[in-house]
Amino acid sequence: MKPRLAIAISLLLAAAAWACLAGIVRQFQPTPRLMGAALGLAVIAVAATTMPFWYALQRRLARGRHPRILVGSSVREGLWTGLFVGALLVLRYYDLLNGVLVLVIALALFLLETFLRQRSAGPPAAASRRQMARLGKTSGGPNRQVASPRTAPKPPAPNKAGGKPAAAGQRTGKGQPAPKSPPKSGSKP
Numbered sequence: 001m002k003p004r005l006a007i008a009i010s011l012l013l014a015a016a017a018w019a020c021l022a023g024i025v026r027q028f029q030p031t032p033r034l035m036g037a038a039l040g041l042a043v044i045a046v047a048a049t050t051m052p053f054w055y056a057l058q059r060r061l062a063r064g065r066h067p068r069i070l071v072g073s074s075v076r077e078g079l080w081t082g083l084f085v086g087a088l089l090v091l092r093y094y095d096l097l098n099g100v101l102v103l104v105i106a107l108a109l110f111l112l113e114t115f116l117r118q119r120s121a122g123p124p125a126a127a128s129r130r131q132m133a134r135l136g137k138t139s140g141g142p143n144r145q146v147a148s149p150r151t152a153p154k155p156p157a158p159n160k161a162g163g164k165p166a167a168a169g170q171r172t173g174k175g176q177p178a179p180k181s182p183p184k185s186g187s188k189p
Contacts, residue, residue, distance in 0.1 A: 003059075006071045007052045010078070014048035017041050035093070039086055047082030054078050076116070080109045 021041040028034050055074035062070060087105050091097040 001068065001071055003055060003067045003071050006075070007055060010048045010051040010075075014045055017045035017048060021045055039089060042089060043082040043086040045082075046085045047078040049078075050081040051075055051078035054081070073117075077113065080113060084109055 021038060024034055024038050024041065051074050054077040055070060058065075058070045058074050058077075059067075084105060088097060088102065091101060
């Protein structure tokens with residue numbers, strides 16, 4: 001999704017969620033069902049409101065990354081922000097909010113985002129070199145070709161009679177003469 005479209009959708013969603021939340025708070029008596037709806041609207045409103053700010057921060061710090069990747073990251077971080085605020089609201093409602101829980105929740109969400117970023121970035125370079133070595137492939141730079149089963153030279157075709165490769169000049173089973181081998185160095189013609 002294009003960044004401008006994502007930001008516009010986010011801001012429209014934020015405005016709608018804030019308006020619905022204000023309507024619920026002003027018009028109705030607090031019941032458990034309405035409290036749950038208000039909590040859900042608060043999470044959506046905070047997530048949609050913070051998404052453009054996260055995108056601006058991502059664009060500023062992560063130069064060179066594709067804008068669509070930045071949009072996905074900023075949506076995810078906006079959702080983490082909304083969930084963080086929702087968790088704080090629930091803890092405050094039950095009178096369990098304290099500084100230690102705030103730090104633990106913030107640290108948990110930060111670690112979760114860090115692990116998701118590492119996973120989406122792919123394996124580290126050292127791990128990919130080990131995997132290439134395990135598969136028998138080498139990486140010698142941008143111009144070096146990597147040997148694969150498709151590009152590996154094929155052994156000579158076996159002769160129908162004895163199962164041995166055809167000698168130079170002798171006909172193979174397909175009616176084609178076998179390729180002539182180059183003369184060995186140091187031998188006389």
